[in-house]
Amino acid sequence: MGKTFIIIPAWNEQKTIGQVIDEVRKYYENIIVVDDGSKDRTAEIAKQHGAFIISHDLNRGQGAALETGNQYARKNNADMVVHFDADGQFLASEIKDFEKEIEDGNVDVVFGSRFLGKESKIPFSKRYFLLPIARIVNRIFFGIKLTDPQCGFRALNKKALDKIIIENDGMAHCNEIIIKTFQNNLEYKEIPITVLYKEFGQNLAGGVKLLKDILLNKFLK
Amino acid sequence: MFQQIAALLIISFFYFRAVRQRSDQKISHNEFVFWSIFWLITALLVIFIKRIDFLVKSLGFSASGIEALIYLSILIIFHLIFRLRMRLEKMEKEMTKITRANALNKDK
Numbered sequence: 001m002g003k004t005f006i007i008i009p010a011w012n013e014q015k016t017i018g019q020v021i022d023e024v025r026k027y028y029e030n031i032i033v034v035d036d037g038s039k040d041r042t043a044e045i046a047k048q049h050g051a052f053i054i055s056h057d058l059n060r061g062q063g064a065a066l067e068t069g070n071q072y073a074r075k076n077n078a079d080m081v082v083h084f085d086a087d088g089q090f091l092a093s094e095i096k097d098f099e100k101e102i103e104d105g106n107v108d109v110v111f112g113s114r115f116l117g118k119e120s121k122i123p124f125s126k127r128y129f130l131l132p133i134a135r136i137v138n139r140i141f142f143g144i145k146l147t148d149p150q151c152g153f154r155a156l157n158k159k160a161l162d163k164i165i166i167e168n169d170g171m172a173h174c175n176e177i178i179i180k181t182f183q184n185n186l187e188y189k190e191i192p193i194t195v196l197y198k199e200f201g202q203n204l205a206g207g208v209k210l211l212k213d214i215l216l217n218k219f220l221k
Numbered sequence: 222m223f224q225q226i227a228a229l230l231i232i233s234f235f236y237f238r239a240v241r242q243r244s245d246q247k248i249s250h251n252e253f254v255f256w257s258i259f260w261l262i263t264a265l266l267v268i269f270i271k272r273i274d275f276l277v278k279s280l281g282f283s284a285s286g287i288e289a290l291i292y293l294s295i296l297i298i299f300h301l302i303f304r305l306r307m308r309l310e311k312m313e314k315e316m317t318k319i320t321r322a323n324a325l326n327k328d329k
Contacts, residue, residue, distance in 0.1 A: 034324075037320075054324045054325065054327075055324055055327065056320045056321070056323075056324050057320055057323055057324070058316065058320050060316070060317045060320050060321075061317075064317045064320070064321065067321070068321045068324055068325065071321065071325060072325060075325075167314075169313065169314075169317050
């Protein structure tokens, strides 16, 4: 594989960012941390651990941070980008599974899924309430039939990177990426991932906001 | 009659507030013209409320004139909120563009 960039959006993640970078560095060199206006030492720690830092002066949301990372990757002729969370919930060792799918040349986008066999300790409310609602909304409004449309672990090859421009600044970017994958007739695949939840993650209020963003995005365009 | 006088007094209060804000140059000329027209129309609606009652009835609605005005006001408020929301969304997008451009131009 050519140039692979691991893009890690981070907002106030000083507790975990160093360890996440160390883990990813075992496998990949080009680690881009997009510090999304953190008020803590996220950027400083990320730099100490050898990541390339792009800093937003203001907090603009995860979608905005990912698109900033994508733009940097496009400018630097990336052959593949992997979106990876800064909170340590994903396993860096699984990035190679994404790379393999793209390397084999069969797909343009690879989505991670917490519901395809591998054991993931998903909190009760998320597994049985928030994610099922997200799946239903996606099926009804967008015709998306992925098992885990809200998963932030994904990989895009050069073709997908050039075609998918993330416009949604907030958490609804997950849906946007999937919709644009469909709209651009890109080949995609879901693969199982392991998720280690250290905290609750997105709460009910976050889920409601996400739902609002998804629907507003659908109807305000 | 009493309600009409009370409504006109309230309208006068807001209108003179706008006049004072204009003289203190806290609002622009265009904004002052907008509020003047707005309060003038509101005052006319209050003065001719009986005619509006008649108009609403002749259109086949069961509500009184004042109720019809309240419904209309709510519709206008919803429309303004929608427009405000659109404008906010646009501003948010512009902020992201500027933030991103700054971030990518920084040499780290």
